[in-house]
Amino acid sequence: MFAYIIPTFVIIFAITFIWFVARHKGKNQTRSLSVQEDYDLKEIDIARIDRMEDGSEFEMYLYRLFLELGYQGVYKTVGARDFGADVVFTDREGVRNVVQAKRYTDSVGISAVQEVFSCMRYYKAKKAIVIASAKFTEPSETLAGINHVKLLDRDDLISIIEAFKKDDIQAVKDRIEAEPRMILESWREANSPVLHEIKKDYKAEQYVKKAMGK
Numbered sequence: 001m002f003a004y005i006i007p008t009f010v011i012i013f014a015i016t017f018i019w020f021v022a023r024h025k026g027k028n029q030t031r032s033l034s035v036q037e038d039y040d041l042k043e044i045d046i047a048r049i050d051r052m053e054d055g056s057e058f059e060m061y062l063y064r065l066f067l068e069l070g071y072q073g074v075y076k077t078v079g080a081r082d083f084g085a086d087v088v089f090t091d092r093e094g095v096r097n098v099v100q101a102k103r104y105t106d107s108v109g110i111s112a113v114q115e116v117f118s119c120m121r122y123y124k125a126k127k128a129i130v131i132a133s134a135k136f137t138e139p140s141e142t143l144a145g146i147n148h149v150k151l152l153d154r155d156d157l158i159s160i161i162e163a164f165k166k167d168d169i170q171a172v173k174d175r176i177e178a179e180p181r182m183i184l185e186s187w188r189e190a191n192s193p194v195l196h197e198i199k200k201d202y203k204a205e206q207y208v209k210k211a212m213g214k
Contacts, residue, residue, distance in 0.1 A: 055102070062087050066089045109137050144181070145183035150180035
């Protein structure tokens, strides 16, 4: 009987030890995550943003920044089903904005503009912004200008960070809420009785005409 008790005791001890180690490890992981998120926003600069592991850290930074700026109605969207927006906030005029965050090293392409613009109705927003740690491509700037989407590139982000470090909240908000670059030619042409063709694929047209025998 004594021989039976010893193995049982060993098994119980082993299970208890494994549970304790796992629990302790879980606490350490939770603590490290808390420390990682519990940083002073004024310690963040563009170099720190460039070293972030993925886009979710940049999204969290912007989420906290908008809260620190005192905006109303600030919340972070659910990552898996955000429909194109990462952060939502209400500006000083009481207008809801959707924000897409792009922590890129290469230029930000046209899809960022398409996504943030297309999700405006879902979030019942009237303005859309893309904030990036890089520059934007020319096509993305063109599409943004036509659709009244605000683009804040790397230079804008650096200016926002520097102003925030100096507690110049007014300057930060003025840059975030500034009117986007607009391209009005397309709207004027849309209201014109004569609609001009844009980006016409002449090769496709010739192929179809030949196939149809025209």
